[in-house]
Amino acid sequence: MIRLFLFAMALSFATSSFGNAENIKIGDISILAPYAKATPVGARVAGGYLTLQNNGAKNDTLLSIQCECADAVEIHQMTHKNGIMAMKQLEQGLRISAGEKVSLAPGGLHLMFIGLKHQFVQGDTIKSKLHFEMAGDVEVTFNIVPLRGQK
Numbered sequence: 001m002i003r004l005f006l007f008a009m010a011l012s013f014a015t016s017s018f019g020n021a022e023n024i025k026i027g028d029i030s031i032l033a034p035y036a037k038a039t040p041v042g043a044r045v046a047g048g049y050l051t052l053q054n055n056g057a058k059n060d061t062l063l064s065i066q067c068e069c070a071d072a073v074e075i076h077q078m079t080h081k082n083g084i085m086a087m088k089q090l091e092q093g094l095r096i097s098a099g100e101k102v103s104l105a106p107g108g109l110h111l112m113f114i115g116l117k118h119q120f121v122q123g124d125t126i127k128s129k130l131h132f133e134m135a136g137d138v139e140v141t142f143n144i145v146p147l148r149g150q151k
């Protein structure tokens with residue numbers, strides 16, 4: 001009995017340590033662990049990250065993202081050209097092939113919040129609407145994590 005109780009405690013602690021992060025499903029798409037990086041005062045841009053999993057038999061595409069927190073949200077890819085790192089917008093959206101998982105993470109694919117209307121503060125959350133070609137629209141809550149630290 002005590003063991004069961006401890007297990008339940010551990011479980012609820014593990015869950016709460018993720019704050020408000022939620023894994024969301026819309027149609028065949030799962031959205032896992034969305035988070036954004038905190039920003040210094042006056043910053044104009046912030047990076048957002050998540051994993052998209054397509055559980056279905058049809059390809060889907062993340063076409064656009066909207067957030068009241070920013071003028072625009074773009075899907076970016078890091079590119080290396082002659083040793084110089086740059087970011088390129090995926091103007092056609094981000095393809096998530098049937099049965100595939102696509103991770104957006106620091107140093108690679110990411111969402112870029114551009115023209116921030118307020119600072120992103122560690123511990124807060126921001127809500128964004130993701131628009132998928134097949135799965136439709138879904139609201140996603142991003143946890144804001146320290147600027148440095150989490151990868």
Ligand SMILES: [Cu+2]
Pocket residue numbers: 076077087110111112
């Ligand atoms: Cu970017």
